[in-house]
Structure formats: structure tokens, C-alpha cells
Amino acid sequence: MSSLLSAHALTEAAASASRDSHVAIQFEHSFQYNPSLGASRFRLPNGLRLVLMPDHRASVLAYQTWFKVGSRDEDPNATGMAHFLEHLMFKGTAKHPLGELDREMERRGAQTNAATWVDWTFYTQTLAATRDNLQTLIDFEADRMIGLQLDAKTFASELEVVKNERRMSVDNSPSGALSEAVYRTAYTVHPYRSPTIGSAAHLEAMQRERVEAFYKTFYAPNNAVVVAAGAIDVVETLTLLAQGYGKLEAQTLPVRAYPVEPRQIASRQFTRRDQVLTPIVVLAFHAPPQLSPDFAALEIVSEVLAVGDNARLYRRLVTDEGLASDVSAVLVPFADPGLYEVVVSGREEADPEAIVAAVQDELNKLAQGLTQSERQKAANGLELSLYDGLKDAEGCAEPLGHYEANYGDYSLMFTALGRYEGKTAEDLARVCREVFRVENRTVGITLKAGE
């Protein structure tokens, strides 16, 4: 396996597949993580990037198609388009009419899904690793990359499905509604302020022509990454991919520039009412983008803050002061500056302001540094998380696609531990002082309706 992933062998593989497919495949890069796991990247003339990771631990194929388009690319007055388009992508083309994709995937036992967030959209299938399955996947995926057809009836019924998804995840979900309001408040100009699922009003006004235009703008081979991980043969996979996608034409992609969110200089806070019995409190701080070295520093800090019963926030809020029944923290992995969110499920009688004060106090203490025991906990915990993510082909395919689609470097998946190494106590303290400033904070509180 390791010899197969040598640059020479992969160049030869690309040459061989090029001869068989009559498409000029370019080998670009490979990364060997350990003797049995590694990945490589190739490129077709139309700009489509192919990330291949042979993994013969199980006879499974994880196939993913990533597009570098998400809700940040939408018109702020027509939100929800990227996500709705993701739903529509399962509907049909001239070659494969409505329902055929789902039916064919299910007949083959494929586990099929898709997801959209602020920076990206991806489609995933996991199924038995056979040549026929691979060829079928490529046929369907290459076809729908440019061949989607939308009729009015399908458009309308699927829009109802998405409206119901919004009702479930936002309108009738106190935590979902609070999260949406937090992003709307924390961001003033950057499109991260818009909900990926779309506002109810924008969904109501969704137009087929505009969705089609969005699709034609962003769904193109030169805006996509295909990941094939699992029990694959590199030459065979490259050949089939080139045959399937090689004829698609590259498109001129729009130059994308997103408004830069101005530095927050004063804390923001709001309170909303909902059908809850216990208060929910969110503290959100503007945080570095995923590729910033400071993001890795915050990941270390987050292990100490929020992972395990002895984590600082859990111990303070749940155990010692009895203010909350649970507390969690999320550092969102966004391409532009994201948020560090602390989410507290307060106890029924807890004072939300006391919760905010206790969280902020714990965050302030971070500037004094972590103990040796906490550093050790973070190092071991992050190492375990990395291995856990590598446990199967599907687990590997997603970060490979995420890093390649967003940052042009799939190998970032394997080098996570290196990003944590060398962070000094001062590095961590500096990042905490910068991020966890009160002026950088948005607080959202949900309280019981009628009180």
C-alpha cells in the first residue's frame, strides 16, 4: 500500500488511467499517514479535484461530492437556497428521472445523505465496494452535477418538506430558534448571520428560476471535490471517475468576496420567550477561522472547558453552583471567522444573569493558564478524537472532503495533532484574552413564555 501511494506510483496510476479514459488526469499530491492509511489528490482538465483514500480494512466504499457553496453565498434577501437546492438534487435529471436516484441507491443498500452549511454542501453515499457500485455512483453524480431538472410540482412539494424541516428545527425548537437569533445578533454584515435553512418568509417566496440560476452558478466541476475512500483500486477508480466526469465543462465561477464582520466593540444581549420550562443561555464570542493557528489553540482550551465532568464549565455551573443541568461548548469550523458558543441548560429557578456571570468568570480565568493535568487531558483527548475519526472509510471521507473543498488541502485531516503541538501557555492565554472579551460577546437567553 505504501508503495502505491508514492509519488512515482501515483503519477503512473494517473498516466495509466488517462490512457484508459482518454482524459488527462494530473496527479498533484499524496500524504501517507501510516502504513495502511493515506490519501492522494488528482485533477481533471475541467478542474474537478479527486481525493482518493484506499482503505482495505473493510469492503466499503464511501463516496462524497463536495461543492464549495453554502448559505454565505446566498442573496441575503433570498436565504435558504443552498439548502433547498441540496434537497432538490435528489429529484431527477433527463437521464435519471424523478425517484430513480433514491431507488437505485436503496436497491444497492447505500446509506445516502447530504448536508449544507454556511461554507459548503456535500452529498454522501456509503455502500459495498464493488466496481458496479462505483460506476453507478459516478454515473448518477456526474449527471446531477450539471443535469438537474426541476418541474413545478416537485419544486412545490419539496418546498413544503423544507418548510416542515424549518418548523421542526427552528420554529418549534427553542434551542434552534435561540441559535438562529444568536447568529443574527452576533453578525451584523457577514452572511453567517443568515440561517442556512432559510427564513420562513424567504422559503415562502422561493422561486424556481432563482434556484436554477444558483445551481448553474455554483454546481460545476471546478467548484467541486469528489472523495472516494475505502476498498478501491486507484487506477480503476481514476479511470471511472475520468470517464464519468471528464466531459463536464468547467464554468466561470463568480469572484466571491464576503463582507468582513467589523470587530465587535460592545457586548450584545437579548432575551426571548418560548415554550420552555427551563432557561437556555447562550454566550457566543467571535472566534478565529478554522485555518487560523489560534483556532487550534481554542480547540485545546475547549477540551478543558467543556469535555468531561471535571471540565471547568460543567464543574462550576452544574456541580458546584447548581445553576445548570448541562453545559456544552462549540467552536464552529468556519472558513471565515466563526463563533465560540457556550450553551447552558439552566435549572428552572436559576437566574440567567448569574449563569452569564459564572460562565464569563470561568472564561476570564483561562487567561491565567491551564494546569499541567489539563494540558495532558487535552492532548490525550484530541489524540483519541483524531483516531476515532479515522475509524472507517466514511469517517475519513468527510474531513478529507471538508478540508479539500474549503481549503484546498485534504491532508489537513491527518495533521491535526501537529497543529496542537507547540502551543505555549502564553499562546493559549493570549487567544483566550482576545476571544473571551466581554465586548466580543453576544448573549442570548430564552425564558419561559408568559413570565
Place this chain on the structure above:
Amino acid sequence: MSTPHPLAIARRQVDGATLLVIEDHSLPIVRFVVTLCPGTLADPVGQSGLTRTLMELTLRGTEARDRYVFNAALEELGSHLSSAASMEIALYRGISLKRHLPQTLALLSEAMATPALAPDEIEGLLEEMIEGLKGDRDDDDTVAELFLRKALYRNTLLARSPQGEVPELARLTRDALKQAHQSRFVKSGLVLALAGDITPDEATALTRELLAPLPTEAAIPKLVPTRPESAPLEILVVDKPERTQVQLRVGLHGLPGHHPDVMALWLGSMAFGGTFTSPLTHEVRDVRGWSYTAHAGFDRLSRLPAPMVLRTAPASHDAVACLALELELLQGLGERGLGPETIDFARSYVLNRYPLEIATATDLLMGALRYELLGRPPEAVFEVPALVSAQSVGQVNQVLAAHLGQAHRTVVMVGTASELLGPLKERFPTAKVASVDFREGLGL
């Protein structure tokens, strides 16, 4: 014949406990599960939540070290250890770097054998659990599952939440917890499963050490709950103000995992509502756009009779029509069954998908364990494709008719009652329609 599975399940008896080991040396990590049977079904009447509380308490300090020292030792290793309890089993599950596995299991052993059950920890945990149960009512999906259980299993042990009922939790005593610990934490009742970078011999040695401090007495006898009497269609509206959507559940009593008809019922339920293209999903979601989720599920490995449950979430204005459609589809399922094409399609889906569900050591871990807990050899996990292949279309439809055709339908709708009750009574005039407040049972 299909090729043998590349991963083997080693099964050993170790000091009265059962050990399953699945080797996978591709990464230096090990997952483990330690189970006690039964789970919360063993909670005495009036003491629901006892097992769940006890499991969590064992991880909150031992006789040798308090909660913080215990957690610090565990967390410094980077290991994760948690507990859970369902009706059938109570379990610990964890994951550890291979190099830290002995220390991690030693900590688990200490927790199981000598928990402090400190009064202040008991008090604090019970308060947390009660607050957590209140918080659960903020999530409509969770509320729907909670009330479906109550509606399906009225007045039986199964109606109780595995997390415990609030008034009963509030009355749990340290003596009850100590007594439960003495009777539950014995070697002979345990099943352990480890998967990852470990050999059966290494696992055996570590298991022996883990079990050493535990007594050997037999586990407590199994309790067999009774199924409530059948009744006509019952619709329970769980009232929550200002909902624009309804979490809708339709439950039918199904079968336990050891029943000879279980595989046919599972295949039938899969064909009916287990895939994106199944009739239920197609009619509710694709044709009408009524719900984002539209699914029928049935657990074929349950030791207790598991229900088949239809889960949808229509907008409030579509909810009654959606329920009517689901009941109509169910009636057709019982009366006419499913066409051969539908059943064979589901069979193809299951047969092609199943190998993926047991592909890795991690995947295999819970599957093998559940067969073991069902009283079957863990290798039965590999026999599923043959059993699915053996179910004829006629058999599947016969089983659907026999077990679902006359089964009473229990409906739970979490939504705003004032918008639902009138239309429900009009649409289903013979049904028993009732309404409860979503906070019922919290003692508020």
C-alpha cells in the same frame, strides 16, 4: 455462499461473566461496553430511576477517591466513560487509547465495586436528573417519545421512563441505592464487549482484573412485564401552546427479538416505512410534502416486545389529514399486505446494506452484544442475510396481518390541543381522544 466476515468474534467466560472481543489493530484505540441485565425494568415499583441513578452515581466518586479526583484521573488519560440505562440493560461504555486501557478499566472496576454513594452526590444528582427531565419537555420530539411509551404501556412497568418519574426520583434513598448496588453489581450477570487494538488474551486478563473486586452471586431474577389490554384507536394529544407543527407518533405493539416471526415483521416494517422510497415515506413526504421525517421503525433485537412506531412531524394544519393517511396505510398493510415488488425491494436494500452495518469492529460490537443479550450466540449477527433471504413474500404478509392487522393503534400528537381536538373528533368519531398537558408527571 458469501465470503466469511474478516472480523471474528471471540467469546469467553471469565469468572462467571461473558466476554466478547473483536480485534482490529488498525488504530491504537479500544472501545468497550459493560452491561448489566435487566436495566430499569428491575427498578421496584415506586422506585423508577433507581438503576439509572445508581449507574451514574458509580461514576461520581469511590470509597478511595472523590468525584473530582476520580474524574481527573480518567480525563487525564483522555479516556471517555459514561453510563446509560434502558428497560432491558444498564451499561457503561467507553473508549480509550490502547496505552491507557489498563488504567481506564481499573478506574471502571473501582467505580463498579466500591462507589462512594455519597449523600451529597446523591442529592446533587437527583436534582440534576429532575431538572434534566423538566428540560426534556422543551423538546417536542422527546415529549412525543415519552408520552408514546406511557400510552402504549399504560399502568405496566414498561410505561415508566428509564430516566425515572419525577415524584419517585425525589423519594429515592441512599439505602435503596446501596441495596440495588449489592444485588446488581455481581460478576455472573455481566456481559463485556471490547473492540479495537486488543487480543482476546489481553482482554481476558484485563476483564479478570476488572471483575476481581466484585462478588459472584447470581444476578437478580428477570421481571416479565405484561402487555396492557388492547383497546380501539386511542389518540392522546399532548398539549403545548403555540405550536405550528405536530410531533406525531403511531405505535403498535410488536414482538420480542426471540419470537420466530420477528424477522418477517422487521422486513415488513422496513418495506412499509424504512427507506426513502417506501410507501409511508413516499406518500407522506414525496407526494404531499407533509413532513420532513416520515419513517416506520421496529427494533428486531429487543428482549421485550418492541413496538412498531411511525414517526412524522407535519405542520399543525396538515396533522389530522396526515394521521388519517397513516392509519389508512396501516389498515392496508394489515388487510392487503405489501406487494412482492415492495417486499423484495426492501429485501435487496437490507441484504446490500447489512454488510456495511457490521463492517468494522466498532459496528460489530453492539450487534454481537445484542445477540448475546438476547440469549443467542453473538455469531448470529452474521446470519441475518440468510434469515432475510428466507422470508417469503407470503410469510411477511401473513406476519404483518397476524401481528399488526388487529393490533390497536396508539397515537400521540404533541401540538396545540385547541387546534387539534375538534378536527380529530370529527375525523375519528369512534376513537378515544384525550388530552394532557405537556408538563404532566413533573409535579409542577
